[in-house]
Amino acid sequence: MSQLKQAILSVTAAGDKAFVPYIMAGDGGLDKLQPTILKLQELGVTAIEVGIPFTDPVADGPTIERAGERALANGTTLRKVLETLTGFADQITIPLVAMTYLNPILAYGVEKFAHDAKQAGIRGVIIPDMPLEESGIVHPALKNAEIALIQLVSLTSTPERIERLTKASEGFIYAVTVNGITGARSSFAGSLDDHFKRIQTYTDTPVLAGFGISAPEHVKNFGSFCSGVIVGSKIVDSLANGDWDIIEELVKASKASAVK
Amino acid sequence: MTTNNYTDQSSVEIKGRFGRFGGQFVPETLMTALQELDEVYDKVKNDESFQKELRYYLKNYVGRETPLYFAERLTNTIGGAKIYLKREDLNHTGAHKINNALGQALLAKRMGKKKIVAETGAGQHGVATATACALLNLECIVYMGAEDVKRQALNVFRMELLGTKVVAVDKGSATLKDAVNEALRHWVTNIEDTHYILGSAMGPHPFPTIVRDFQRVIGDETRSQILEIENRLPNAVVACVGGGSNSIGMFYPFIKDKEVALYGVEAAGKGIETGQHAAAIQGGQTGVLHGAFMYLLQDENGFVQEAHSISAGLDYPGVGPEHCLLHESGRATYGTVTDDEALEGVKLLSRTEGILPALESAHAIHFAANLAKTMASDDILVICLSGRGDKDVHTISAALGGDLA
Numbered sequence: 001m002s003q004l005k006q007a008i009l010s011v012t013a014a015g016d017k018a019f020v021p022y023i024m025a026g027d028g029g030l031d032k033l034q035p036t037i038l039k040l041q042e043l044g045v046t047a048i049e050v051g052i053p054f055t056d057p058v059a060d061g062p063t064i065e066r067a068g069e070r071a072l073a074n075g076t077t078l079r080k081v082l083e084t085l086t087g088f089a090d091q092i093t094i095p096l097v098a099m100t101y102l103n104p105i106l107a108y109g110v111e112k113f114a115h116d117a118k119q120a121g122i123r124g125v126i127i128p129d130m131p132l133e134e135s136g137i138v139h140p141a142l143k144n145a146e147i148a149l150i151q152l153v154s155l156t157s158t159p160e161r162i163e164r165l166t167k168a169s170e171g172f173i174y175a176v177t178v179n180g181i182t183g184a185r186s187s188f189a190g191s192l193d194d195h196f197k198r199i200q201t202y203t204d205t206p207v208l209a210g211f212g213i214s215a216p217e218h219v220k221n222f223g224s225f226c227s228g229v230i231v232g233s234k235i236v237d238s239l240a241n242g243d244w245d246i247i248e249e250l251v252k253a254s255k256a257s258a259v260k
Numbered sequence: 261m262t263t264n265n266y267t268d269q270s271s272v273e274i275k276g277r278f279g280r281f282g283g284q285f286v287p288e289t290l291m292t293a294l295q296e297l298d299e300v301y302d303k304v305k306n307d308e309s310f311q312k313e314l315r316y317y318l319k320n321y322v323g324r325e326t327p328l329y330f331a332e333r334l335t336n337t338i339g340g341a342k343i344y345l346k347r348e349d350l351n352h353t354g355a356h357k358i359n360n361a362l363g364q365a366l367l368a369k370r371m372g373k374k375k376i377v378a379e380t381g382a383g384q385h386g387v388a389t390a391t392a393c394a395l396l397n398l399e400c401i402v403y404m405g406a407e408d409v410k411r412q413a414l415n416v417f418r419m420e421l422l423g424t425k426v427v428a429v430d431k432g433s434a435t436l437k438d439a440v441n442e443a444l445r446h447w448v449t450n451i452e453d454t455h456y457i458l459g460s461a462m463g464p465h466p467f468p469t470i471v472r473d474f475q476r477v478i479g480d481e482t483r484s485q486i487l488e489i490e491n492r493l494p495n496a497v498v499a500c501v502g503g504g505s506n507s508i509g510m511f512y513p514f515i516k517d518k519e520v521a522l523y524g525v526e527a528a529g530k531g532i533e534t535g536q537h538a539a540a541i542q543g544g545q546t547g548v549l550h551g552a553f554m555y556l557l558q559d560e561n562g563f564v565q566e567a568h569s570i571s572a573g574l575d576y577p578g579v580g581p582e583h584c585l586l587h588e589s590g591r592a593t594y595g596t597v598t599d600d601e602a603l604e605g606v607k608l609l610s611r612t613e614g615i616l617p618a619l620e621s622a623h624a625i626h627f628a629a630n631l632a633k634t635m636a637s638d639d640i641l642v643i644c645l646s647g648r649g650d651k652d653v654h655t656i657s658a659a660l661g662g663d664l665a
Contacts, residue, residue: 055564056437056549058444059287065431077561102285103547107562129285129548154289156451161291179289180449 004171018228026076061183095123185212216253276465282581341635355647363474381436382572383415385459460503464551475509527569571619618647
């Protein structure tokens, strides 16, 4: 079992829900990466999704896109992020998940990426512009490095696809909660409950909900029918504003004590 | 209609792949829509009632077939091969773009989708799509880079007159590639009732195939016209390549005719060596953008670089996957023409034939003029004149030191 899956299952076994914040590496400068990751770790998050900026982030909404533009303007690259992470990997106790578009990995070299990412503490990878059908391009190298390749399941995925995606997904299943791109939303479709139940029938791999989750009540609501949540835009905004109170509230909402 | 089947591996398409190029590198949310599009298109392309409807509009609305015109003064001026022009500039809306926009709008109706999203660079595909949507009563939204909105105010106004909503994209480099990003985001968010009319032979499968099939009418007509006029096939065919829709439409019916040399012309902008160009095949490396594995302008970090060309229609950092294969297999030859050379091409055709070509097509004119000189006087060369230059007069005037704007 992958280290990532294990980390999530141990959280849910204790009655809590997994909480995975997304941060944009290099937003505010790469020297912010170490203190941010260590502080999130201290707050008790389950894993951290580390976003790699890209020039053409088609799956991202305005908040993350702008954070990516700021990171690019700071000269952030995949190589620099991996180097920075490797520099303090011995202090990281939770799994890191890299979220990167495919082309930076191809330019870096797939084998070299898998090797260097592992050194950097990366235990899972999400590639939003690489559906399952195209994953052969990176999967063997990641498998060798024992890095989980996480599949996204969308509301538009057909039942047949959902079954294939959930069975193929490693670490966890990233269940997209809206039709669209990343970014905070105030409401969600009513039928999500059934959608999540269907996803979970095919596998014991934990299902995490993501896209649009921005408030403690979203964390609690989604927590009631899946293993946890990924929070992106709200975290990115809060970090940019130095607003750690909001982040603490979100993390707290994933704990068993908050549900009671 | 003539049908050709590929006869060797150098140019064969297998399930959305052209050799190692193409594919479907898109977010999961789009996969179901792409598969639906693929299935519907597979049915429709063999459906005689659909093809009949398409032919009806192409003939009576677009004005096809377009002439294959012997450019006698151009031929005599250059001295060399006999030069023919395939007159796509005479289509309704002034370029080949309408062939695809109309075909895909009809396809959207078959899928029961009432809303259309599209991207545009200079505005030619946007205008063609807005036109098809007005004709077929579809709601249309077009994303256009904020820089292009400023440079092409006339086309923005044309689209709005046609009832289309134009949205300026001020993200990234605020040009065509960013307009594609935004159109993709819009499609992901409105997937249930919206079809994306992609404007070139690029993007995720099945778009490169669909766009090529709707543009192959250019090559099919050319093939039968030249056989009628000259009773033989041309020695060479030349077309400009941005994403590559007019060129793949022209090339496709000739691919199995090995005696016909195929030449694609990319935009060298200010010169390949300056880095300010749009020549993905000549000056890029393989990578993934907008759903396809293709040649791509990028830096060593895999970040996509901005393209540059005087011609907004060629100003794209990638190139369609089928062209990538034709280049790799050697079936087609790709060359480049700079901004300055394209302007020479504009002047040459204007003065010898009284035809003002689009800046895109002028790249093909300049390349073909040089090529014709090396050929025998009984050889035949066909140029795809993909569009007319009325839209470019301000740009051309400014480049030649005028103050028309």
